[in-house]
Amino acid sequence: MVTLSDVAKEANVSKMTVSRVINHPEQVTPELKKLVIQAMEELDYHPNSVAQALVNNRSNVVEFVTLEDIDTTEPYYMNLLFGFAKGLAKKQYALQLVTDRTKIEQSNADGYLITGARNGDYELFDQLKKPFVLFGENHRGFDFVDTDNKAGTRMATEYALSRLYKHIIFVGIDLKEPFEYSREAGYINTLQKRQLIPQIYRVSNHSHSAQSLIKKMYQDFKKDTCFVCASDRIAVGIIRELENQGAKVPDDFGVIGFDGVFLDQVSSPKLTTIRQSIFKMGDLLAGMLLQKIAQSGSPQGEVLIEPTLVRRGSTR
Amino acid sequence: MVTLSDVAKEANVSKMTVSRVINHPEQVTPELKKLVIQAMEELDYHPNSVAQALVNNRSNVVEFVTLEDIDTTEPYYMNLLFGFAKGLAKKQYALQLVTDRTKIEQSNADGYLITGARNGDYELFDQLKKPFVLFGENHRGFDFVDTDNKAGTRMATEYALSRLYKHIIFVGIDLKEPFEYSREAGYINTLQKRQLIPQIYRVSNHSHSAQSLIKKMYQDFKKDTCFVCASDRIAVGIIRELENQGAKVPDDFGVIGFDGVFLDQVSSPKLTTIRQSIFKMGDLLAGMLLQKIAQSGSPQGEVLIEPTLVRRGSTR
Known part of the structure; x- marks a missing residue:
């Protein structure tokens, strides 16, 4: 795999210069930009989200936190998670799963999706330093997505x-x-x-x-x-x-x-x-969380998704 | 949050020097090392896995790939995934979920866990360039973990x-x-x-x-x-x-x-x-995959985990 280092060598500049061309091209002279882009093209290099993350002081990782015991969680969490992952993939984000509430802030994740929250958990949320969104309605002003x-x-x-x-x-x-x-x-x-x-x-x-x-x-x-x-x-x-x-x-x-x-x-x-529409809610939550991260934690509001009636054999 | 940049400024060195002190201290002079470590202590900075990943040419992300349709997947995938995530957390790895086989190699993940593989999928595996392990027994020599x-x-x-x-x-x-x-x-x-x-x-x-x-x-x-x-x-x-x-x-x-x-x-x-023991298998698979990545793809072998009999009401 071609790396940022290879591009730096080829262009005879530092790695940081290559990073800057990718992430803040406005800070680089046109000559330097041309040099680096030429090297990238020659080597068929595609900017790496890691380098971008470093420059932006981001990890490009968010946490999927479940506060419910996973033994009692419904299979629908799987759908939520896949929807969430789909939304993250659009921005090359990865995720970490966290089931222990004391470990939420121990990683260098950029933000959190929190699921399975109960009334007793709101105190915890007030202490969180990174942006987060909730799966599940609440009336405390925390951003959320839920079914209507x-x-x-x-x-x-x-x-x-x-x-x-x-x-x-x-x-x-x-x-x-x-x-x-x-x-x-x-x-x-x-x-x-x-x-x-x-x-x-x-x-x-x-x-x-x-x-x-x-x-x-x-x-x-x-x-x-x-x-x-x-x-x-x-x-x-x-x-x-x-x-x-x-x-x-x-x-x-x-x-x-x-x-x-x-x-x-x-x-x-x-x-x-x-x-x-659990998969869809997961996807929306990812978009909401990444936007909140990009906007330094500004509020994203509340989103209710209409469910659908499925008619089958348990009613006449 | 204190960043690598802050440390570099404080120590009056480049970001790359700080990175080198963290990841390859043997390449740095004792004076420079002392300077950087002092700055890190002063600012209470803890090395960021992103910086380490950049230096090691790793993304610290792996893919969890499901080749089965997720609508037909059993709830047990949730357990596998949580076990896998637990194993990844030990090494500060994050994951991306991939359900479309054509997208496996489109990210900059360091390797893949592949689940739900069928006989027809083995051709795909021969083409993969990154290390991978399988959940599910096979007799083609691909590393795997499965129940006995x-x-x-x-x-x-x-x-x-x-x-x-x-x-x-x-x-x-x-x-x-x-x-x-x-x-x-x-x-x-x-x-x-x-x-x-x-x-x-x-x-x-x-x-x-x-x-x-x-x-x-x-x-x-x-x-x-x-x-x-x-x-x-x-x-x-x-x-x-x-x-x-x-x-x-x-x-x-x-x-x-x-x-x-x-x-x-x-x-x-x-x-x-x-x-x-699905959770446990997920955890083991994470360890196996990260080891394989660290060892540049060397074979990890086959692991069979003993299941347990649960006696309940459907037998006399």
Whole structure:
């Protein structure tokens, strides 16, 4: 591989001069520029992002930080990560994965994407010195990208009503976090518009918790009910226990999930779900973070991405 | 942040001199070294991996390449990636994700981890100019790390026999790839030792394909059979259809999966499975690749990691 050193030798100038021609051509005399460019052409040299990074005092590396335990993370993080990597590739950026919050500032990364943040983490953010963006809505003024959670459950609830289910129950995640409040609000608002009374249960985000809920409450649920769920994991657990109880999905009960990554496809019946555009959000987050780095940390705002309704066998 | 430039200014030397002190102190006079180190101490400067990379003609970035479609990739890639990232972090390396095989050599990465390779991809590898290692066994002499697939299915088959299932059937993945041959061999060898006759079916690696197989063949399967599967996806599909047919798992039929990431835990009953140490393999692959880079591409050999049997509700 041809290196910056080779170009410097060929042009008989210092490496720093070659760097300057690449990164700050305005600081170099036309003669010197011509000399270096000629050498680059002769050697078929393409400017190396490392040299550029050094001159710009950048590492061209950012961190992808997950504050959730990776054992409990959904497969959708994989999609987020690939989308993020795609966005980084446009600017020749690389990434480091960080799962230990105490190690966030130990590398020389130029900035951070932080995922899986909870209310208790905001104190940590105030101490960070480098630019960062969040995956997940918050109301503290930190830049973020998230799914329009409210729109998602509104779509799910409206679809359930359009399939003529008489009762619509929301099964949420028992976390006091903005995304959960938004998902509940989308459901509540839609029912209230029709003068229907909301009914909400909350479980931990595991199929087995949702299964336990149905087991305990099955006698209270009337046929012709559709469960609008805050995750596909919850939806899968509900279907499983409804079938254990001898009920028919989607005829007796409908179930609508939320996420639309992996689990919705391996379940049976396949899930009607609200699909988040996770890959796209990852790509957007990369663009937002790199822009923030280029603009020395200036605010980038909040971006909500519309999810899509995927109609399948768990609703009639 | 204190930069290499600041140190150069403070010591009144060029950036390259500072770099040389950091990376090749043997090339610098003791006086110059003292001067630079003093400046570094005064400014509390810690050598930046970017400067080191430039001097070593390295980018300190490697690629994580997936040749499989990411929509069909199992959640276990996430674990592999986090393990790989952990291994890279030990040497301050960052990574780029590449899913398009035509883009492998377009970055200035120092080397590649390639996952999801199939027989048809080996021609591509012969053309690569940078060091690379593979995740997944091959018999072409390319360095790799993989699960000891043969040991895995041997463990599964022996466990099925120990639970007193009378018939042991293997349901594999219909791919003519080394990992699949090894999984079949582990099953076949174990049965032959007991003078039992192997019986193998192959389906595509989707729960719905496994489900179809059971639907079509159910009448031929005797109770007291244990299905040893080449993946958790296949195991999940088999359980689903056995239950549809009114059979009881694990009493009438046992089912043992392979992989042990995510799906084994969300299925019901939870799967008895052969768990691959995926995170650990990712970590090892990082070490292997960085060593190969440091040794200018010299061979690193083949590493097989023993999987573990996880006993749960899908076997009696």
